[in-house]
Amino acid sequence: MKLPVLGVESSGLLVQGFKAAGIPCGIKKGNKKDLALIYTETPAVIAGVFTKNKVKAAPIIVEIERIKGGECSAIIINSGNANACTGKRGIKDARNMANLAAKVLGTKNDNVMVASTGVVGEPIPMDKIERAVPHLAKGLSPVGWFEAAEAIMTTDTFPKLAMEEGRVGGRPVRIVGIAKGAGMISPDMATMLAFVVTDAVMDRRTLQVLLRRAVNRSFNRITVDGDESTNDMVLMLANGLAGNKSFKTQDSIFKTFQGMLDRLCLKLAHMIVKDGEGATKFLEIRVKGGRTESDAIKAARSVANSLLVKTAFFGEDLNWGRIMVALGSSGVDLDANKVNINLGKLPIVRGGVATGGEKVAKRYMKERDIEVTIDLKMGDKSAVIWTTDLSCDYVKINANKYSR
Amino acid sequence: MKLPVLGVESSGLLVQGFKAAGIPCGIKKGNKKDLALIYTETPAVIAGVFTKNKVKAAPIIVEIERIKGGECSAIIINSGNANACTGKRGIKDARNMANLAAKVLGTKNDNVMVASTGVVGEPIPMDKIERAVPHLAKGLSPVGWFEAAEAIMTTDTFPKLAMEEGRVGGRPVRIVGIAKGAGMISPDMATMLAFVVTDAVMDRRTLQVLLRRAVNRSFNRITVDGDESTNDMVLMLANGLAGNKSFKTQDSIFKTFQGMLDRLCLKLAHMIVKDGEGATKFLEIRVKGGRTESDAIKAARSVANSLLVKTAFFGEDLNWGRIMVALGSSGVDLDANKVNINLGKLPIVRGGVATGGEKVAKRYMKERDIEVTIDLKMGDKSAVIWTTDLSCDYVKINANKYSR
Known part of the structure; x- marks a missing residue:
């Protein structure tokens, strides 16, 4: 599913002090960009x-170690090889890759983070990366975000970037994020990378809380x-x-910034779903009336992950029985005779049985963006999961070798 | 995947006192068989x-109620409509369907069980069933098992039946089973029906224990x-x-009979996998070295259910990294640096990294039956799950309406 050109001007992609770059280094075939760098001369706090x-x-493994220092000047990322298994x-290579960037940028080794995405189980071609890093650093630019977003793509069909701006603590503040991901996408952030930068002032603990919450509401859904x-x-x-006034989780500014960050992460997360491998539909599965929030999430995920539900939507055939089957096997508390299902605004199921609205739904099934609302009538908790057909x-x- | 003609002669399909039949009644299109009956004049114990x-x-819902009586004379089954949601x-119709059979056969209502499979959410056409039941009963025959197996098919491409015989408690004993299932198949027996009959003597409690164990080792794997x-x-x-000597779980005869029943259920379960919708491969995922049996089962299921693993096998491309990913996300206790993986007898991964054997594996990947053995090296528990690509x-x- 191709997305229309993003409504973000490159001039709008400036966040004070941050630069980015993306170039080809030869891991991917066909001279495709596969090496990215994000840099801030003023060291940043990191989460x-x-x-x-x-x-x-x-x-x-390297990151979980390095992030303990709490400070970061740069992130180097390659695509085409995951440096996994x-x-x-692999660990030596990952450290080395970050240290190569640190050397060229003149920063401490521990202040450079590293990320990889692509094929699992093959050693990373360090010679190619070593040769490319000086050129990569030279290419750094305040408007280099599009190139960086391109360089982290694997089976993605379009680069994913987003920006938010607003006033926080009396000053204009910006957030920019890039992300990659198109398949192997699951709750708990599978096969995705996202890098988000902001010029806002805040302490490290507050940043971690903000990021964790935003991720739970976007990439984990x-x-x-x-x-x-x-x-x-x-x-x-x-x-x-x-230069804004710093803030903590209890301050009202926190809520403002969380809102901005949530919106940014949700934009990126939706782009990932829209770019889902082979996807022809963008499905929003809303569950309400759950006894607990965890029940609502589980029920929505069970529907979203059901192969039978997904293939039914691909066939533009509302086989609502498959939604009932997925709800029933989700392990959540429910009573089949209470369940209501709407497709868009059309009532399809009331009290667990068909309304006869299935025929009217045929036209709606041809839409690209489809909303399914399920009311379990067991309580008042709700959740939304986004997925594809x-x-x-x-x-x-996925039946062929790819990602390089 | 078409299976060669089953090696079961129809004369071998006799179990003393049991008769079966299968006819078309008009639920499925094209005059396909869609109504089956199994009958024993001597009431049987049931599990x-x-x-x-x-x-x-x-x-x-009707069955869970009726089975409490512990006795059964007949089972009536339709395909093409699941009578679900x-x-x-629906409940009234299900009772009615069983009672129609009871009337024609001259047995107690409570001694007749009922089963349905097919499309969810549409009322069952009782008029068609009512008209057909007398003809169905007339068609009952000691060798009618093949027809009955055909009449319970939905997206199945071949009827599934199996037989076992042996000496139990000094007498020759037979077991015959029929099953259906091709998609929506999962641990815990999704979208499958199986009906097993034996002429052996045993009490109801022993029968339930035997069946539960056999199901856990076959249909649930x-x-x-x-x-x-x-x-x-x-x-x-x-x-x-x-007329064999009756037996209890502690008797040695129990083991003999359990072995026969396990083999029969495993044969039927493998047929269901081999008939998996669109399947081109039969995959045996063996996990050993699990800390617990539950860990071994979970790890094997996670690999078997991974879309990326399944599509890789469809593409005949051993992307073993996907197996590692599926193991890592299974939630079981493991250390990536200990994992060994064999494809058939070929070592592919040792201590979590590639052996280089991937190239040799290319030929093996073209086989229809593929065995993957994973050693977690965390303990001594093992499990096997069978699946398809x-x-x-x-x-x-699954993107089209089917099952009728």
């Missing part, structure tokens, strides 16, 4: 959220194929150049 | 295992698409005409 997969790629050599990756991470840097193209994309 | 889906089809009317259905059930009848045809089959 991160990482994959829960027990098989962690080398850069994740590469043993001790999308699913393409239910698979979780070894390489997922979201990193966020705040270099403080906006499952098409023949998904199978074709 | 059953039912779906865990919280949305239960009407026949399941049909509210109170297969997965096609991870979806669970509203209609699954396995029913087993024992009419005692073999995921093909374009799976998507096509």
